[in-house]
Amino acid sequence: MSLSEPTQRQISAEIAAAHESAATTSRHHPARDFAPYRGTLLRHPHQVPIPLTDDPEAAERTGPVFGVTDVTGLDADLTRQHPGEPLGERITVTGRVLDRVGRPVRGQLVEIWQANASGRYAHQRDQHPAPLDPGFTGAGRCLTDDQGRYRFTTIKPGAYPWRNHLNAWRPGHIHFSVFGTHFTQRLITQMYFPGDPLLPYDPILQSVTDPAARARLVAEYRHELSTPERALGYHWDIVLDGPTATLPDPEDHR
Amino acid sequence: MILPTPAQTIGPFYGYALPFPGGADIAPRGHSQVVTVHGSVRDGGGDPVPDALLESWQTVPRPGPGSMRRDPVNGGFAGRNGVDFTGFGRVATDADGHWAIRTLAPPATAPYLALCVFARGLTHHLFTRAYLVRPTEDRLLSTLPPDRARTLMATGDGERTYRFDIHLQGEKETVFLDFRHH
Numbered sequence: 001m002s003l004s005e006p007t008q009r010q011i012s013a014e015i016a017a018a019h020e021s022a023a024t025t026s027r028h029h030p031a032r033d034f035a036p037y038r039g040t041l042l043r044h045p046h047q048v049p050i051p052l053t054d055d056p057e058a059a060e061r062t063g064p065v066f067g068v069t070d071v072t073g074l075d076a077d078l079t080r081q082h083p084g085e086p087l088g089e090r091i092t093v094t095g096r097v098l099d100r101v102g103r104p105v106r107g108q109l110v111e112i113w114q115a116n117a118s119g120r121y122a123h124q125r126d127q128h129p130a131p132l133d134p135g136f137t138g139a140g141r142c143l144t145d146d147q148g149r150y151r152f153t154t155i156k157p158g159a160y161p162w163r164n165h166l167n168a169w170r171p172g173h174i175h176f177s178v179f180g181t182h183f184t185q186r187l188i189t190q191m192y193f194p195g196d197p198l199l200p201y202d203p204i205l206q207s208v209t210d211p212a213a214r215a216r217l218v219a220e221y222r223h224e225l226s227t228p229e230r231a232l233g234y235h236w237d238i239v240l241d242g243p244t245a246t247l248p249d250p251e252d253h254r
Numbered sequence: 255m256i257l258p259t260p261a262q263t264i265g266p267f268y269g270y271a272l273p274f275p276g277g278a279d280i281a282p283r284g285h286s287q288v289v290t291v292h293g294s295v296r297d298g299g300g301d302p303v304p305d306a307l308l309e310s311w312q313t314v315p316r317p318g319p320g321s322m323r324r325d326p327v328n329g330g331f332a333g334r335n336g337v338d339f340t341g342f343g344r345v346a347t348d349a350d351g352h353w354a355i356r357t358l359a360p361p362a363t364a365p366y367l368a369l370c371v372f373a374r375g376l377t378h379h380l381f382t383r384a385y386l387v388r389p390t391e392d393r394l395l396s397t398l399p400p401d402r403a404r405t406l407m408a409t410g411d412g413e414r415t416y417r418f419d420i421h422l423q424g425e426k427e428t429v430f431l432d433f434r435h436h
């Protein structure tokens with residue numbers, strides 16, 4: 001490790017300064033040029049994206065619809081994808097996928113991926129010296145039901161170090177990929193766990209400069225979702241962004 | 255209106271979860287009308303981005319019930335069903351930042367592939383369009399200065415093959431699109 005590597009104290013000061021300067025704007029999505037997350041430096045566009053909200057012919061206004069052949073019954077329970085039981089704390093994660101008007105997003109694909117209980121991904125390039133778990137790969141998928149609900153059984157992911165700065169640790173998180181009724185509602189995000197002491201230190205979570213928006217990335221523990229002798233329950237709703245002038249939902253006119 | 259869930263980076267370690275066999279074969283293999291679109295993703299330093307994921311979407315007349323085949327033993331993706339054209343493709347860049355998809359040419363009314371770019375270091379995905387031909391009228395292209403519009407045009411690169419490079423930052427920066435309404 002080089003001596004010039006920034007410390008957590010420096011990165012935390014940069015996060016505080018970035019939040020201060022963004023405090024007057026209400027931003028639902030993270031800053032693209034969030035310097036405390038060093039990976040953004042060479043990868044954020046300098047030009048402002050061109051707004052394109054008024055073209056009813058745009059191909060992006062339709063979206064991928066996924067069918068029953070795109071998932072199988074094993075996909076939503078990540079603890080049953082291998083012969084052995086995985087290590088760690090078994091959890092259920094469930095919630096609804098909604099559009100910004102609050103309508104359920106039905107029949108769409110929700111995909112998740114995550115590290116194991118020790119904080120290691122089943123990815124050859126993750127060389128963090130934590131044990132791999134032969135009973136856990138950490139990838140799952142399901143289709144939302146008629147109420148827009150998704151549900152996964154998995155293992156609570158562990159924290160892990162990364163090389164953004166000296167002593168950088170990512171809080172436990174589950175990556176989510178979600179579609180909508182438009183391609184413009186496409187979302188990839190991360191779900192965090194309540195009470196995780198690493199949340200304030202993480203430049204990726206903190207790239208969302210609005211505290212209320214950040215809070216929407218943290219799931220809620222719900223005891224009634226916990227199952228006896230089996231799993232702890234977390235609830236997390238996902239709201240997809242997109243143009244407000246949405247096409248009418250054909251389901252509304254039945 | 256309810257408030258949206260913020261986006262977060264895809265990170266570098268999605269490779270065992272999101273890509274699937276046949277993800278780049280949007281048109282069934284052997285279809286006589288297949289076009290290949292390929293290119294690279296580069297960062298502001300001109301370096302290839304080896305951990306990007308691209309998704310491609312185009313209008314489909316008849317959405318099918320899904321186009322995947324699944325392994326009956328482990329439930330894993332066994333590839334496309336080889337019959338349906340769903341319009342949706344997903345491809346990861348390789349070690350030199352290159353990608354390629356095989357699809358059917360989009361209709362003359364909207365002669366582009368809608369692309370969505372994800373990568374480590376992108377806190378929020380980026381939308382762009384790869385136009386395979388220049389339409390006579392286009393709401394987007396007509397508003398852009400010629401040098402910017404050029405970044406959205408794929409160039410012929412052999413028979414039924416097009417090249418479309420994506421530059422995340424810098425002099426050749428690709429035009430990216432915003433569909434949100436603030």
